[in-house]
Amino acid sequence: xxxxxxxxxxxxxxxxxxxxxxxxxxxxxxxxxxxxxxxxxxxxxxxxxxxxxxxxxxxxxxxxxxxxxxxxxxxxxxxxxxxxxxxxxxxxxxxxxxxxxxxxxxxxxxxxxxxxxxxxxxxxxxxxxxxxxxxxxxxxxxxxxxxxxxxxxxxxxxxxxxxxxxxxxxxxxxxxxxxxxxxxxxxxxxxxxxxxxxxxxxxxxxxxxxxxxxxxxxxxxxxxxxxxxxxxxxxxxxxxxxxxxxxxxxxxxxxxxxxxxxxxxxxxxxxxxxxxxxxxxxxxxxxxxxxxxxxxxxxxxxxxxxxx
Amino acid sequence: xxxxxxxxxxxxxxxxxxxxxxxxxxxxxxxxxxxxxxxxxxxxxxxxxxxxxxxxxxxxxxxxxxxxxxxxxxxxxxxxxxxxxxxxxxxxxxxxxxxxxxxxxxxxxxxxxxxxxxxxxxxxxxxxxxxxxxxxxxxxxxxxxxxxxxxxxxxxxxxxxxxxxxxxxxxxxxxxxxxxxxxxxxxxxxxxxxxxxxxxxxxxxxxxxxxxxxxxxxxxxxxxxxxxxxxxxxxxxxxxxxxxxxxxxxxxxxxxxxxxxxxxxxxxxxxxxxxxxxxxxxxxxxxxxxxxxxxxxxxxxxxxxxxx
Numbered sequence: 001x002x003x004x005x006x007x008x009x010x011x012x013x014x015x016x017x018x019x020x021x022x023x024x025x026x027x028x029x030x031x032x033x034x035x036x037x038x039x040x041x042x043x044x045x046x047x048x049x050x051x052x053x054x055x056x057x058x059x060x061x062x063x064x065x066x067x068x069x070x071x072x073x074x075x076x077x078x079x080x081x082x083x084x085x086x087x088x089x090x091x092x093x094x095x096x097x098x099x100x101x102x103x104x105x106x107x108x109x110x111x112x113x114x115x116x117x118x119x120x121x122x123x124x125x126x127x128x129x130x131x132x133x134x135x136x137x138x139x140x141x142x143x144x145x146x147x148x149x150x151x152x153x154x155x156x157x158x159x160x161x162x163x164x165x166x167x168x169x170x171x172x173x174x175x176x177x178x179x180x181x182x183x184x185x186x187x188x189x190x191x192x193x194x195x196x197x198x199x200x201x202x203x204x205x206x207x208x209x210x211x212x213x214x215x216x217x218x219x220x221x222x223x224x225x226x227x228x229x230x231x232x233x234x235x236x237x238x239x240x241x242x243x244x245x246x247x248x249x250x251x252x253x254x255x256x257x258x259x260x261x262x263x264x265x266x267x268x269x270x271x272x273x274x275x276x277x278x279x280x281x282x283x284x285x286x287x288x289x290x291x292x293x294x295x296x297x298x299x300x301x302x303x304x305x306x307x308x
Numbered sequence: 309x310x311x312x313x314x315x316x317x318x319x320x321x322x323x324x325x326x327x328x329x330x331x332x333x334x335x336x337x338x339x340x341x342x343x344x345x346x347x348x349x350x351x352x353x354x355x356x357x358x359x360x361x362x363x364x365x366x367x368x369x370x371x372x373x374x375x376x377x378x379x380x381x382x383x384x385x386x387x388x389x390x391x392x393x394x395x396x397x398x399x400x401x402x403x404x405x406x407x408x409x410x411x412x413x414x415x416x417x418x419x420x421x422x423x424x425x426x427x428x429x430x431x432x433x434x435x436x437x438x439x440x441x442x443x444x445x446x447x448x449x450x451x452x453x454x455x456x457x458x459x460x461x462x463x464x465x466x467x468x469x470x471x472x473x474x475x476x477x478x479x480x481x482x483x484x485x486x487x488x489x490x491x492x493x494x495x496x497x498x499x500x501x502x503x504x505x506x507x508x509x510x511x512x513x514x515x516x517x518x519x520x521x522x523x524x525x526x527x528x529x530x531x532x533x534x535x536x537x538x539x540x541x542x543x544x545x546x547x548x549x550x551x552x553x554x555x556x557x558x559x560x561x562x563x564x565x566x567x568x569x570x571x572x573x574x575x576x577x578x579x580x581x582x583x584x585x586x587x588x589x590x591x592x593x594x595x596x597x598x599x600x601x602x603x604x605x606x607x608x609x610x611x612x613x614x615x616x
Contacts, residue, residue, distance in 0.1 A: 127460065128459050128460040128464075140552075142552060142553070144452055144453075144455075144457045144459070144464075145452075145453065145455050145457065145458070147452075147453050147455075149452045149453065149457075149552070149553055149554075150453070150554070151436050151452070151553055151554020151555060152435065152436040152554060152555060152556035152590075153554055153556075153586075153587075153590060154554075155554050155586045155587065156436075156452075156551075156552065156553050156554035157551075157552065157554075158551040158552075158554075158584055158586070159551060159552060161551050161584040162548040162551045162552070163544060163547070163548060163582060164474075165474065166472075166473065166544065173584055173585060174585065175582065175584070236471060236474065239471070240470040240471060240548070241552060243464075243465075243466040243467060243469050243470045244448075244450060244457070244464065244465065244466075244467060244470070244549060244552055244553070245450070245457055245459055245464050245552070246457075246458070246459020246460060246461055246462075246463050246464035246465075246466075247459065247460060248460035248461075274471060274483065276466055276469040276481055276483070277481060277482065278461075278463045278466070279461075279463065282460075282461060
């Protein structure tokens with residue numbers, strides 16, 4: 001019998017899961033349309049069926065890890081996630097432990113990504129690092145003294161909502177100048193639109209960070225400046241975060257990271273410029289080793305493996 | 309025989325020490341003029357003599373804690389402290405353990421203050437909090453999951469050198485806009501001088517944060533605005549730090565904290581304003597319970613008691 005842990009990633013549109021072995025190989029996987037569900041218990045029942053169907057006779061389920069929005073790690077519940085149709089407080093951990101009788105752990109997706117990096121990726125053996133995920137939002141997971149920093153209420157690690165420019169861009173959270181407004185995928189697109197108007201007078205209707213990357217690769221100086229500005233703001237935020245936890249490594253994850261040298265080269269330069277002298281040239285900034293793997297599933301699965 | 313731990317605080321001008329019991333009572337104390345010494349070993353020998361003189365027949369020394377500048381917690385050494393005449397790398401932990409044969413721990417003074425609060429002050433039993441010390445500089449010590457966050461190199465916790473205003477005031481560290489330039493004692497004095505010139509045209513030669521506090525108590529609106537501005541910048545920095553570690557409590561220490569309501573009332577207001585909604589009204593900001601006690605000695609001693 002092969003021991004497996006189910007890694008479940010609950011997103012606003014889709015939920016994906018995989019049955020993983022201890023080395024991070026995904027032996028079976030599946031998905032559900034989260035957006036179809038309004039009732040938490042119905043969603044849980046369908047997810048249980050899908051996972052059970054994936055389990056073959058030679059597999060023994062030994063744990064479950066769940067990454068989801070608005071996760072309360074301490075209570076094992078998803079709490080009033082604004083981007084999901086499933087409303088209320090959903091007791092995932094309690095229900096999965098009742099149904100499968102295996103240890104179940106839940107956290108938010110950026111924390112799961114950090115644990116995934118620690119268990120299956122480039123952070124193996126590291127005690128002090130953090131992970132930053134650039135996507136629709138900007139998430140982060142901090143590890144200090146070898147443990148994930150959850151904070152007193154399990155909501156630690158919101159680097160995306162540190163205010164980097166006082167009275168800066170309006171953020172979806174209702175405040176101004178959050179890191180997320182500049183360095184999320186849509187923040188990058190917004191910078192490109194603003195700079196295009198500034199330099200050419202042309203008002204772009206719409207774009208996205210992938211298109212900005214393609215423009216940069218074609219040599220468009222406005223796209224290159226967009227990534228330079230993004231790198232400047234992110235470099236400042238990383239340098240400030242380093243002051244608090246002094247990590248040996250920072251891992252970057254998410255679509256915009258694929259902009260490669262357009263983002264990473266200026267990022268390292270700005271981060272070093274903004275860093276207090278005691279930290280200079282000591283922090284290793286790396287792209288997540290899980291970037292092109294099933295990071296969401298592996299991160300969630302890593303939670304489960306870590307618990308066992 | 310009463311068990312005692314020696315708490316030693318090494319400062320640029322003076323070094324103070326106390327022999328403490330487990331409840332934080334100081335049974336004997338003494339001091340040396342640090343500024344008199346250039347040779348680390350001579351300093352250690354004199355400190356050993358002074359501590360030995362303080363030990364009476366009914367005391368048993370069971371540990372030593374040391375707070376000092378440029379402390380490397382992992383190696384137990386003070387490394388090239390710029391404000392001390394004692395140069396080089398001083399192996400305090402190694403030497404004290406050789407001489408007294410008791411466990412010895414060393415860290416920087418803000419970290420020692422955080423541990424002091426945890427062992428003897430208002431942070432007893434707390435797992436997630438941080439301490440910020442406002443003085444000549446601005447120091448901080450972060451506790452997450454019940455452990456001090458040292459970082460990979462033991463230099464974590466420099467909240468005073470997070471950049472709060474991009475291209476802001478020049479800092480002694482060579483960068484611009486550090487929290488310390490606004491909220492240290494001299495930063496507060498500088499704000500008062502700037503605002504006085506702005507409103508009255510008068511160039512003050514000099515002042516200090518204590519005088520600004522006296523002015524505020526007399527109702528001087530410029531002094532009151534000075535503390536309001538200080539509170540705004542500090543509130544922003546605290547709100548950003550909360551995003552990273554989500555503490556249940558923040559403790560404030562140092563001379564400027566004695567400005568009381570002039571600083572604390574606007575500080576709480578700004579911090580809440582700048583805080584992400586998930587943290588609002590959940591973080592308890594308190595004045596350190598050690599503010600009017602021998603915090604430097606107790607912080608260092610707490611390190612020793614914690615180790616035992």
